Amino acid sequence: MGSKERLLIPYDRIEDHINCSICLSVMRGAVLTPCGHRYCTKCITEWVGRNHSCPCCNSALQESQFYSDVQFDSFAETILVERDKAEQSYFDQMFNKATESSQDDNSLSTTSSQFEKILKSHLKSTLLSHQRYFDKLREDFQRKVHLLDSGIWSDLSVGDGTESEKDIVKSTLKKNLEESERLAAEAYDRYLTEHMPALELLPVVVTVYIAGKDLRIPDVVIKPTDKLAVIKPLVEAAMQNRCDEILTWENDSGIRLLFSPLSKQEQYDVTAIMESLPSLEDVHQLSWDSSPFFQCNMRPGSEIVLKDVFKSQSDIPKRCFAKVYKENGPQAVDYFSCETCRVKWICKSCIQCCHTGHDFILFVSKHTPTWACCYCPKKKLCKIQHR
Template structure:
């Protein structure tokens, strides 16, 4: 017999030993006449209600079931080896010092695991010390009895031993109950990595603006980005005036597929061949539907119209002497000019170092220093 050791990742065979009804490991394997396997209990309940195979929809009765004992044995061997590998991994992580072999995620788990173990060790050490203290007090009380008080009788000795045993049993019971309570708490509260919030970046391709550290909760749909994008554009003095809900391009790039810039047209035309890129809609829930990973990037193009996308006119041309026109003015550090209207700051000073100067000002004349300094590109001559 060959002694060759096969090392096969559990993830590569996990789907092959799962019941497609309960999505858990198959227990009491039943092989149908159409070649599919299920848990005995799952397929029995299913067939009694639907009389068909869940996978291929062919007619099926319980008389066509075949018990697959060999498959059950194979599953047990696989689970045993999986548990051994997990225990070895746990032992290695627990016993190792800080190591470059451990990922940052593993280091975090190890840190909290160590802290939790030490906390519980101190807790149970106090319980054990208290138990030993009471037993020692009991022994000390016997040793200090006055002469003439004899406790060496069988009944008295048995009573004392029973008290000691009762205290030790109570200690064990306390440890057991605490451990079970802690296990229940971890089962209910320690989250799977798949349901944690995910931090991604958002790239506005039209504006060449990248928004880092955008956090998605598992239940969030893509439209949670709208107020985030609106605030970012407002900070750039380029207010969004309309969203094109039915148009534009919305793509999700996995962490290993994202780049600095994107050829959106080429990606969109070849998206079926790109397994790490997904087409989105505003109603898409990226974590649930596409397993969005930390470090992914969402690319938006043509999904909104901003003020800079509208035909621009300098305030010097739009001023009405009898009208009330609250206007925002800006300064450009590169050109060393103040009192620049919003249209000019967006069109004539693109990419410059700018800042708000006076907001909501009500000028009494056609005030904009951009044309005055002969820098204006949009003023009507």
């Protein structure tokens, strides 16, 4: 066998060799006796204090004769790490076999694998957690039975220690173990029944597109109980970030459409869509009071398209502040800096109309100039100075 060839040994073949024969658990702080046996430091110290002999061979033994076995501790820890890796590999193989039959359909493999990956991750974690939980419970049961048989368990009173009384205690322990397992399983089943929602009832993530403003808002979460109006604050915030505040909402006019994931587009000819709306199965007309989740069967990845549903600053005819100042005198105004044009002291009207698509930042907020200050016309960039 090559030196690098991997040798696989079942964990159950090794387990007894790394377990303490007193507590039946993995040795912690292993010590070696002169007679060649290993135990947990705590276990053998307590045993020798009572019996002054080795539990395995009955040789005379004192605490001063113990030798710490640090190398064995490291060896045992490595085995436990490899055991955990093997458990995860087992579940990986289990899930891979379960999904092999679905791999032939390449057109659906991407979507299926994404969903299955999430389920696999959570289910594997849950199975491993519960397996370890119940294994620990059973190990504790075996340990207590062993200590009871050895006559060193003081947690329970067993009278004069006769075999019949020990059998009664063992029977009680077994009954309690089974009851604990049953209650834990029932509690988890009840929790899953109450808290595992159907996929159709989970909140969905959609996008909102403002036609005419070329604004698309991603990752909008809609809950089953939400009305369409829930998106208004999100739209207001997105418009605010573009320095184009919404002035009024048109609640009784405008167009609100819902497109399914397979019917949405990069751009929309809303007028043409409205004309053919009755024949479009995957496009639904909405009102602000609509419940798109239930009324329109909204799915993740859908897109809500809005047109002419509000009036914003950009909808008002813009006039350069230099022109406004000459007519109305001093007033507070926000000034911006256009990074693309490398010009500062640009009024809001000019930044919206003359620097569309440019990179800009707010330069001074609510400043009240004493002259017709706007550097957009001064740099011969202004498109609205004659309005």
